[in-house]
Amino acid sequence: MPDDLYQRYQAAHRTHQAHIRTCTRCTDTARCPDGQRLFEAFARLQDAFLARQRDQRRR
Secondary structure, eight states, X not given: OOOHHHHHHHHHHHHHHHHHHHOSSOOSSOOOHHHHHXXXXXXXXXXXXXXXXXXXXXX
C-alpha cells in the first residue's frame, strides 16, 4: 500500500505546480497569497516526509 504521507506530499507538489503555471502574480522570487499557502503546505508535508525517512534509516 502506498505511503499516505508521501501521497499527500506529492499531491501538494502537483497542486502548487499547477497553480504557478497559471498564476500571473507568482514568480521565482515572489508568490501571491494562494501560491504562498500552497507552497507552505507542500513544504510542510515534504519536511514531515523527509524527517520520517531519516528517522526510519536511523533505526
